[in-house]
Amino acid sequence: MTAVLEIAGLRKTYKSRRRGARQALDGFDMTVEAGQVHGFLGPNGSGKTTTLRTLLGLIKPNGGRMAILGQEVPAALPVVAGQVGAIVESPQFFPHFTARDTLSLLADAGRVPQTRVMEVLELVGLQERAKERVKTYSLGMKQRLAVASALLKNPKLLILDEPANGLDPGGIREMRTLMRDLAASGMTVVLSSHILGEIQLICDSVTIISRGRRVAAGPVAEVLAQHSGGGLRVRLEAVTDLPVAAELLTRAGAQVSTHADHLMVDGVDKPAAVTRVLAERDLYVSELAPVTVDLESVFLELTGTAPMPGQHRQVDESVVVGADAPAQGGWGV
Numbered sequence: 001m002t003a004v005l006e007i008a009g010l011r012k013t014y015k016s017r018r019r020g021a022r023q024a025l026d027g028f029d030m031t032v033e034a035g036q037v038h039g040f041l042g043p044n045g046s047g048k049t050t051t052l053r054t055l056l057g058l059i060k061p062n063g064g065r066m067a068i069l070g071q072e073v074p075a076a077l078p079v080v081a082g083q084v085g086a087i088v089e090s091p092q093f094f095p096h097f098t099a100r101d102t103l104s105l106l107a108d109a110g111r112v113p114q115t116r117v118m119e120v121l122e123l124v125g126l127q128e129r130a131k132e133r134v135k136t137y138s139l140g141m142k143q144r145l146a147v148a149s150a151l152l153k154n155p156k157l158l159i160l161d162e163p164a165n166g167l168d169p170g171g172i173r174e175m176r177t178l179m180r181d182l183a184a185s186g187m188t189v190v191l192s193s194h195i196l197g198e199i200q201l202i203c204d205s206v207t208i209i210s211r212g213r214r215v216a217a218g219p220v221a222e223v224l225a226q227h228s229g230g231g232l233r234v235r236l237e238a239v240t241d242l243p244v245a246a247e248l249l250t251r252a253g254a255q256v257s258t259h260a261d262h263l264m265v266d267g268v269d270k271p272a273a274v275t276r277v278l279a280e281r282d283l284y285v286s287e288l289a290p291v292t293v294d295l296e297s298v299f300l301e302l303t304g305t306a307p308m309p310g311q312h313r314q315v316d317e318s319v320v321v322g323a324d325a326p327a328q329g330g331w332g333v
């Protein structure tokens with residue numbers, strides 16, 4: 001795969017006379033491969049907008065490297081700008097203009113052929129309302145018009161800051177379909193969002209940022225798997241056997257917590273090992289289920305932990321190092 005977007009060690013400190021220095025980005029890394037819908041997640045104030053604005057040359061970083069489509073930016077921005085569509089601030093449209101007139105004006109300003117106007121209106125599903133004034137549009141329609149404006153130059157990379165913000169479930173669903181359609185047409189889409197369930201549905205890969213550092217990155221399924229911990233929920237035919245089972249499993253090297261009607265078991269290589277250890281003592285499992293995590297729980301877990309001050313390595317790399325450590329206990333193959 002080819003990286004469409006690469007950011008390494010990005011640093012940005014805001015200085016104000018009243019509030020002093022504030023480090024918004026502290027050596028941030030991010031890579032987005034071609035043709036992906038990539039979710040950029042982080043709590044309020046974690047540095048998402050600063051990253052996107054820096055990438056687009058709207059603010060100057062204090063250090064680090066960035067490349068778009070293999071070209072170093074900001075130096076190469078004049079070269080790559082024509083291949084990047086972005087909505088980082090909510091665009092303001094003239095309320096009395098129709099969607100078609102709005103895009104027509106923008107097309108002229110960007111030297112884009114007028115034939116593209118109806119194409120993008122169709123792409124975002126506004127072709128039937130193209131002749132209506134923008135002031136009659138719902139928020140979702142305005143958001144789609146904003147996306148249409150970013151699509152005018154047929155970019156290879158589309159960057160959207162919170163595209164689903166303020167949308168109702170129907171609007172969110174439309175936005176989701178649009179993002180997937182764009183990616184299917186070969187475009188790379190980066191979107192920042194707080195709506196984690198939505199990101200899980202839309203995105204192929206994610207970067208999670210916390211306090212100006214990357215805390216996790218990769219395909220959504222991998223990020224979830226890395227943080228699922230391989231935990232299992234174990235129920236037995238007789239609840240009264242739970243304490244004995246907990247002891248047996250603990251002795252075999254697992255980490256076990258006992259609940260009213262089940263055990264939570266971690267540190268097990270293969271679920272079948274649980275069944276084997278218990279069956280050897282005539283204890284029979286009635287349920288053995290992996291505990292699934294969603295992006296929201298991973299997000300809360302990761303962004304709740306502060307990165308190490310002065311540690312330049314990205315936090316998720318420290319997690320990977322830990323995960324490679326030899327397994328504890330007697331669960332082997």
Ligand SMILES: Nc1ncnc2c1ncn2[C@@H]1O[C@H](COP(=O)(O)OP(=O)(O)OP(=O)(O)O)[C@@H](O)[C@H]1O
Pocket residue numbers: 014015016022023024042043044045046047048049050051
């Ligand atoms: N112009 C500015 N001057 C001073 N500090 C700023 C400025 N812009 C952002 N910050 C600070 O930098 C940090 C990162 O802010 P940023 O807006 O990049 O975060 P964000 O992840 O986009 O947050 P949100 O999701 O709330 O938009 C925050 O502590 C914020 O207060």
